[in-house]
Amino acid sequence: MQRSLIGTPKTALDTPALCLDLGVVESNIRRMAGYFQDGPVRLRPHTKTHKSPVLAHMQVAAGAIGITCAKLGEAEVMAEAGLKDILIANQIVGAGKIARLVNLAALTEVMVAVDDAANVEELDRAARAAGVTLRILVEVNIGLNRCGVVPGQPVHDLACRVAVAPGLRFEGLMGYEGHTVFIRDPEERRRKTEESLAGLVESADLVRSAGIPVQIVSSGGTGTCFITGRYPGITELQVGSYITMDAQYREEVGMDFAYGLTVMSTVVSAPTPDRAECDAGLKTITQDFGLPRVIDPPGWELAGLAEEHGHLHRLDGPPLRPGDKVEIVPNHGCTTINLHDEYWVIRDGVLAAVWPIAGRGKVY
Ligand SMILES: Cc1ncc(COP(=O)(O)O)c(C=O)c1O
Secondary structure (H helix, E strand, O other), X not given: OOHHXXXXXXXXXXXXXXXXXXXXXXXXXXXXXXXXXXXXXXXXXXOOXXXXXXHHHHHHHOOOOOEEEOOHHHHHHHHHOOOOOEEEEEEOOOHHHHHHHHXXXXXXXXXXXXXXXXXXXXXXXXXXXXXOOEEEEEEEOOOOOOXXXXXXXXXXXXXXXXXXXXXXXXXXXXXXXXXXXXXXXXXXXXXXXHHHHHHHHHHHHHHHHOOOOOOEEEEOOHHHHHHHOOOOOXXXXXXXXXXXXXXXXXXXXXXXXXXXXXXXXXXXXXXXXXXXXXXXXXXXXXXXXXXXXXXXXXXXXXXXXXXXXXXXEEOOOOOOOOOOEEEEEOOOHHHHHOOOOEEEEEEOOEEEEEEEOOOOOOOO
């Protein structure tokens, strides 16, 4: 069925349809790779955004040294699809998950974050029992106040524990300045990001002063890529959203990557000239970062979302009728993509392929 649809114009697809513009995505990948092709950092793109092994392979082909995943389940999907050198930028806790982690480590190069001494011991025991070596980054809380140990002595102390654990290999440190990536004022974003990164890099120096090599110091998001990517001492960038982009990053933060992800939707009701309902609601497109943006037709906006309805409000656009198509840009690409089983891959305005979003829902 899907194959017979190849060549269908984007505007004639059954809806709602999550559309990936391949030309735009390729260009976003090339641009980010180009910015850092001569260093000083290497790219380890965060695949929690797109959750697609095909897109991850494209990022690696463009020069990324490996990938980042948010969850073990995502990492398993990526490893099965042949991706190597995978950072799980998260803590893996509990016997069941750790058993899966050591299995994964037997299949591919995998790294995991730690911020707790008991977890380090659990991981070490499991790795030794399975005869594998787990690569470890100590996660540092650089201001996001999510996971991670505070910068300085606690980082040193945990790194020392990892370094002497026979089943583990200490690779370095990981931070994430998620509290600064969306700051609108560029100067404030720079200042707060650099303040945060200082604690990460100083922690790395402290670990080195104990005679422990620190190969990796990883951090960064799309909103801070040009700051973190040029900060002395940072070795890797974990950028995610740049590949597809979303309205929050482009319109509010001003990051100049193009929209590669839109939702095509159909008007199902147009009760008044100023109001219409489309078939993209909360089960199609998320609003955790605010309401999505209508890009076509111009002069309409989304005033709200119900489960299966998008409430369209006319500004100065043309009247809409049932059956008309509306193209919408998500305000948060990552959570929107996770609602869908497949991308409708568009090239030059027509359907070129349908790709499964294999990591979708792999939150375990
Ligand atoms: C650990 C980590 N690294 C990096 C990122 C960067 O993502 P983005 O480029 O989408 O801001 C995220 C986003 O949530 C993250 O959680």
